[in-house]
Amino acid sequence: xxxxxxxxxxASHVRWGALTVAxxxxxxxxxxxxxxxxxxxxxxxPDINVSRLExxxxxxxxxxxxxxxxxxxxxxxxxxxxxxxxxxxxxGAPRIQPYGPLALEPSSTVLHYAQTLFxxxxxxxxxxxxxxxxxxxxxxxxxxxxxxxxxxxxFDGDAxxxxxxxxVRIDKHWIPKEPGHSLYIRPTLxxxxxxxxxxxxxxxxxxxxxxxxxxYYPKGFKPVSLYGTTEYIxxxxxxxxxxxxxxxxxxxxxxxxxxxxxxYGQNLWLHGPEHYLTEVGTMNLFVVFKKDNGAFELVTxxxxxxxxxxxxxxxxxxxxxxxxxxxxxxxNLPENLVVSERAxxxxxxxxxxxxxxxxxxxxxxTAVVISPVxxxxxxxxxxxxxxxxxxxxPVSRPLWTELVGRQTGTIPxxxxxxxxx
Amino acid sequence: xxxxxxxxxxASHVRWGALTVAxxxxxxxxxxxxxxxxxxxxxxxPDINVSRLExxxxxxxxxxxxxxxxxxxxxxxxxxxxxxxxxxxxxGAPRIQPYGPLALEPSSTVLHYAQTLFxxxxxxxxxxxxxxxxxxxxxxxxxxxxxxxxxxxxFDGDAxxxxxxxxVRIDKHWIPKEPGHSLYIRPTLxxxxxxxxxxxxxxxxxxxxxxxxxxYYPKGFKPVSLYGTTEYIxxxxxxxxxxxxxxxxxxxxxxxxxxxxxxYGQNLWLHGPEHYLTEVGTMNLFVVFKKDNGAFELVTxxxxxxxxxxxxxxxxxxxxxxxxxxxxxxxNLPENLVVSERAxxxxxxxxxxxxxxxxxxxxxxTAVVISPVxxxxxxxxxxxxxxxxxxxxPVSRPLWTELVGRQTGTIPxxxxxxxxx
Numbered sequence: 001x002x003x004x005x006x007x008x009x010x011a012s013h014v015r016w017g018a019l020t021v022a023x024x025x026x027x028x029x030x031x032x033x034x035x036x037x038x039x040x041x042x043x044x045x046p047d048i049n050v051s052r053l054e055x056x057x058x059x060x061x062x063x064x065x066x067x068x069x070x071x072x073x074x075x076x077x078x079x080x081x082x083x084x085x086x087x088x089x090x091x092g093a094p095r096i097q098p099y100g101p102l103a104l105e106p107s108s109t110v111l112h113y114a115q116t117l118f119x120x121x122x123x124x125x126x127x128x129x130x131x132x133x134x135x136x137x138x139x140x141x142x143x144x145x146x147x148x149x150x151x152x153x154x155f156d157g158d159a160x161x162x163x164x165x166x167x168v169r170i171d172k173h174w175i176p177k178e179p180g181h182s183l184y185i186r187p188t189l190x191x192x193x194x195x196x197x198x199x200x201x202x203x204x205x206x207x208x209x210x211x212x213x214x215x216y217y218p219k220g221f222k223p224v225s226l227y228g229t230t231e232y233i234x235x236x237x238x239x240x241x242x243x244x245x246x247x248x249x250x251x252x253x254x255x256x257x258x259x260x261x262x263x264y265g266q267n268l269w270l271h272g273p274e275h276y277l278t279e280v281g282t283m284n285l286f287v288v289f290k291k292d293n294g295a296f297e298l299v300t301x302x303x304x305x306x307x308x309x310x311x312x313x314x315x316x317x318x319x320x321x322x323x324x325x326x327x328x329x330x331x332n333l334p335e336n337l338v339v340s341e342r343a344x345x346x347x348x349x350x351x352x353x354x355x356x357x358x359x360x361x362x363x364x365x366t367a368v369v370i371s372p373v374x375x376x377x378x379x380x381x382x383x384x385x386x387x388x389x390x391x392x393x394p395v396s397r398p399l400w401t402e403l404v405g406r407q408t409g410t411i412p413x414x415x416x417x418x419x420x421x
Numbered sequence: 422x423x424x425x426x427x428x429x430x431x432a433s434h435v436r437w438g439a440l441t442v443a444x445x446x447x448x449x450x451x452x453x454x455x456x457x458x459x460x461x462x463x464x465x466x467p468d469i470n471v472s473r474l475e476x477x478x479x480x481x482x483x484x485x486x487x488x489x490x491x492x493x494x495x496x497x498x499x500x501x502x503x504x505x506x507x508x509x510x511x512x513g514a515p516r517i518q519p520y521g522p523l524a525l526e527p528s529s530t531v532l533h534y535a536q537t538l539f540x541x542x543x544x545x546x547x548x549x550x551x552x553x554x555x556x557x558x559x560x561x562x563x564x565x566x567x568x569x570x571x572x573x574x575x576f577d578g579d580a581x582x583x584x585x586x587x588x589v590r591i592d593k594h595w596i597p598k599e600p601g602h603s604l605y606i607r608p609t610l611x612x613x614x615x616x617x618x619x620x621x622x623x624x625x626x627x628x629x630x631x632x633x634x635x636x637y638y639p640k641g642f643k644p645v646s647l648y649g650t651t652e653y654i655x656x657x658x659x660x661x662x663x664x665x666x667x668x669x670x671x672x673x674x675x676x677x678x679x680x681x682x683x684x685y686g687q688n689l690w691l692h693g694p695e696h697y698l699t700e701v702g703t704m705n706l707f708v709v710f711k712k713d714n715g716a717f718e719l720v721t722x723x724x725x726x727x728x729x730x731x732x733x734x735x736x737x738x739x740x741x742x743x744x745x746x747x748x749x750x751x752x753n754l755p756e757n758l759v760v761s762e763r764a765x766x767x768x769x770x771x772x773x774x775x776x777x778x779x780x781x782x783x784x785x786x787t788a789v790v791i792s793p794v795x796x797x798x799x800x801x802x803x804x805x806x807x808x809x810x811x812x813x814x815p816v817s818r819p820l821w822t823e824l825v826g827r828q829t830g831t832i833p834x835x836x837x838x839x840x841x842x
Contacts, residue, residue, distance in 0.1 A: 111531060112609060112667055114668045207527050246535035
């Protein structure tokens with residue numbers, strides 16, 4: 001059963017010859033354009049166009065499983081969004097269709113050269129049925145930045161966001177209502193050129209799938225242990241660590257197994273002979289030091305090209321800075337707070353641990369929100385990190401409370417974007 | 422029309438409970454095994470088993486296009502080989518089947534986390550119909566090394582090679598006979614876990630596709646220019662540069678476009694503040710210096726973890742070493758030859774160019790064999806590299822002649838492996 005719910009505009013007409021493009025509302029602002037074969041002029045190709053959306057309802061919708069049975073990323077909703085792109089005709093008609101396999105040529109460049117990037121977002125459903133997203137504009141912006149880094153096509157982020165909202169509306173009954181639960185949204189962009197030359201692909205596919213997820217720590221916070229990793233790297237200057245690309249993930253699996261074999265939960269990725277702290281597993285990293293003057297310093301590594309510009313990272317910094325500046329005070333957060341984006345070495349962390357000036361250390365990311373750390377295996381010994389009664393410390397706890405409140409919409413803020421009331 | 426040509430052994434019987442495994446000839450030598458759920462003992466899972474091969478002939482075979490029209494990696498033969506793997510039952514029955522799209526779940530981890538690796542091999546067809554491969558054992562070994570690095574399953578390389586030979590035999594009429602032509606073979610291994618957690622996948626797919634290709638330089642050698650790249654990296658210590666993984670390729674596309682915009686053909690990947698030469702585009706690198714004593718020194722960067730252990734690289738080194746040692750002299754190659762696997766900096770190349778002691782510089786790889794270089798854009802000026810009348814120099818030319826002779830089988834050697842007579 002294929003039900004075409006709406007199609008406001010006629011399909012774009014693209015002819016090989018003069019590359020006539022019609023019916024496109026959003027013209028490409030970011031694409032490079034293609035020279036008109038007759039006049040030599042650059043002709044903009046169609047961008048993602050919300051009005052061309054075609055919806056095919058799943059004829060066999062599934063029953064969402066009990067929220068208590070959810071395992072991260074294993075269950076998917078009834079529908080997915082797909083938007084094809086090719087070099088000559090730009091972005092094609094978006095489709096919301098039943099969740100199901102993609103037919104990919106074995107020559108597709110994503111399968112050979114890792115031409116893939118993705119985002120991680122969450123939709124939250126309140127008791128009253130209202131559904132919200134958290135700072136989705138940041139995901140759209142970062143997704144376009146990622147695309148530029150590996151020569152995949154750019155697109156109108158506002159248009160994609162509208163389509164994601166429509167997908168979430170259609171599958172909103174899949175969003176668990178229970179506290180700490182949400183719908184994890186995974187926009188993905190892959191190169192699908194059907195030829196195994198290494199170069200910018202002439203075809204691509206953007207798709208979005210959704211997975212209902214429970215809280216990362218269903219039984220309260222459990223601090224993780226880290227293995228200070230110097231044998232393997234996650235990123236390096238001139239590399240891709242600052243972009244949310246598939247290539248940053250596959251190489252981390254084996255080091256993670258290695259850390260687990262040594263008795264640690266995650267890798268703490270250390271950079272250079274100075275052993276600068278960079279990231280934790282697949283999360284951004286924060287450290288809190290007690291200063292001589294009694295102030296608390298919240299430190300995170302700067303965006304120097306190796307650090308992913310995380311949405312949670314940015315949110316933690318913003319909340320802490322607004323608090324420190326007296327602009328928007330958070331309850332229970334130390335008044336005397338300094339926020340630093342600066343390099344931090346293992347030597348500094350180790351010395352602070354020994355002298356009692358290390359307050360806490362935690363990871364931050366969309367999946368986990370905030371993840372406290374209790375020890376770091378480093379050069380053969382364990383550096384101990386203080387953790388509070390419930391795992392969290394005096395700085396992370398009030399920040400987490402505010403952040404989760406804003407994410408779920410219980411604390412009103414302009415970071416929360418309504419999908420449906 | 423599905424034609425089952427042969428199936429020597431019954432399918433393996435794998436039960437979830439006690440993990441009983443039957444019908445497997447090749448037991449996993451390399452897999453980690455799985456604890457028997459009843460006894461706790463490690464039970465080896467089935468490895469790739471040639472005798473389980475199922476062949477489905479393509480009911481609509483295509484006509485190979487004229488060899489003169491071939492573009493690298495755009496045309497594929499009638500059949501492909503697929504071998505599924507999963508964590509509980511190991512390697513499944515290999516299938517040779519019509520070339521066509523793979524149905525992949527949108528949650529497949531290869532599409533999100535770049536869990537992919539590949540090999541590049543060539544089959545050559547002589548006038549008399551004999552078909553050969555070149556040192557395929559090296560590809561099988563490297564493919565297993567690559568798999569270990571990103572937690573994909575290992576396999577019996579000899580078994581895969583037998584299956585590849587069968588695939589090539591079935592599609593042997595696709596191998597162009599013309600000089601410099603061959604069948605490019607692309608074994609690929611991808612993670613296909615249907616859940617978006619980051620970890621070793623519980624499912625994988627090995628597939629092999631084949632593409633008839635012409636010579637890289639159909640009109641004689643054309644030296645390439647290189648952009649000495651310091652803004653971007655291909656590899657770094659602790660990374661994946663020494664493995665043939667998809668993750669090494671997507672990040673190189675944008676820097677290549679950047680080099681092209683500056684008027685250069687390829688990137689010369691320079692490492693560290695010393696600007697060590699590492700690789701050229703997607704090829705290994707060789708430099709030839711003239712020494713004070715009149716000797717020629719053939720230099721290539723050592724396998725320090727950032728350099729791909731190329732089959733062509735290894736072959737060039739072996740031929741040159743055997744020549745230098747007097748073991749197997751090559752015509753026209755300077756007698757006084759020294760072969761060095763050592764670090765080389767741009768400063769050394771630049772100074773040798775100025776003092777007239779730079780003899781030549783070339784890339785080496787399966788697709789191109791040997792690719793001469795005529796200049797390097799470096800820190801705002803061009804370093805000029807001598808090239809012979811036809812592009813090649815006094816060291817690369819005789820090595821290329823021997824190498825291509827051995828590859829195509831016109832010079833007999835144990836590097837050439839017969840597929841069919």
